[in-house]
Amino acid sequence: MNATEYAIIVAGGKGTRIKSKLPKQFLELKGLPILMHTLQAFYRYSSSIKIILVLPEDDFETWEGLCKKHNFSQPLILQKGGDSRFQSVKNGLDKIDSDGLVAIHDGVRPLVSEDIIGASFRLAAVHQCAVASVRLKDSIRMTDQDNTKAVDRSKFRLIQTPQTFQVDLIKNAYRVKEDASFTDDASVAEYSGHIISLFEGSYENIKITTPEDLIVAEALMRK
Template sequence: MRKIALIVAGGRGLRMGAEVPKQFIALAGKPVLMWTTECFTKFDPEVELVLVLPADQFEVWKALCQEYNFKLPVRLVEGGATRFQSVKNGLDSISGEGIVFIHDGVRPLVSKATLENCFNSAMEQGNALPVFSVVESLRKVTTSGSQHIDRNQFRLVQTPQTFVVSGIQKAYQQPESDFFTDDASVYEAAGNTICLVDGNQENIKITTPVDLKIAEMFLKTEC
């Protein structure tokens, strides 16, 4: 089955406090976004790479590819004003059927096992949502204070959220809603059932300088 990695990287890096968007920050010798992209080609060298970026970052990406001699064939798509619109633009650029992995550009540590879990579930069930268990205690804030809740009833959600192309394209025909926090919520709102699969805990989303240090530690360990 054809595989497409739809990598969404529209962040401006405000919480990172950096002068460049967080997807372009150097991590263990090259930009975060290059590490992220390579996760998919290591999983399957034939995967199609679609990168959704703000239009004003296209030239930045091309310059970085030259600087770091990065030659993977990536098709650029212009993002929208919101993540929903950016993903929709990316999906609209895909013709034909296949399995699409919708992934955050600043998650450079997704494992091959997670990608295999996602692909197999999407082939069998039409979709896959990688998650892992909550290990910290949780409390729910109430009007009267807070209360303990059972962490075993909850899972932390990751990407790539993975779908049969036609199914997720149809779901993204819905009007945008504040309720949609990820692709699974869009797909579920269209009447579909979400299938959970095991993710990998180190598949963190790089948002703060601390996240960058953690990711660098993991990458150096792998090397």
């Protein structure tokens, strides 16, 4: 029997770096809010996936208005976000009441492919955890106050989402007290003693954070 597949889509951005009064997840990309493109990627992967959308409570009304405007009626569970990403993911996990696999994904990564989503679930079924990542393209240097030092970039990876886990593993991991070192879900799982398995993501799976990212995303969607 196949494990139940869940996705927690976390969308709590404020649009500060993208210089927008509207939260960045609601900005339009090719006529549709960024967040809807992200959700549609998961529905394309599977019509039976159970999606939990985590939004700041103040954004519920905006989201409902956008759903009406764009005739968006795909089934999902809407959950109130917290004061941090950690708290928002934890709130999303609270909506899962059975075991299975859960992919945790940034609401502003709308170009994630069905192949990457599928790979994350297949690998998490085997390894309990699967985190998308890509190799560095540029040279990197380590710096301190006075010096810089060349570092072997082949030893490093840029981490993306989805980050997919066996449900009980990540729910137990999120029972710890929040810490500033928790930059993503993998760091929470690692803190709880779990080995993090990486798999090859995609350079097109960009996170839309700045105005330039919007331009790149539009170009990639025209391909």
